[in-house]
Amino acid sequence: MKNKYLQIRISERRLNKLRLYSVWKDKTMTQILEDFIDSLPTPGIDKNSDTPNPR
Numbered sequence: 437m438k439n440k441y442l443q444i445r446i447s448e449r450r451l452n453k454l455r456l457y458s459v460w461k462d463k464t465m466t467q468i469l470e471d472f473i474d475s476l477p478t479p480g481i482d483k484n485s486d487t488p489n490p491r
Contacts, residue, residue: 454468
């Protein structure tokens with residue numbers, strides 16, 4: 437799997453919260469965010485929908 441980069445703007449308060457949480461869980465911030473993303477439900481694809489399929 438080829439890794440991609442994601443750059444986001446986030447408040448200093450949220451960044452510090454993420455840092456503290458990652459230390460508490462003994463994980464990297466990337467691991468915390470990946471775990472969260474993996475926990476999100478995968479939306480079903482409606483064949484009649486006009487919403488484009490994400491790639």
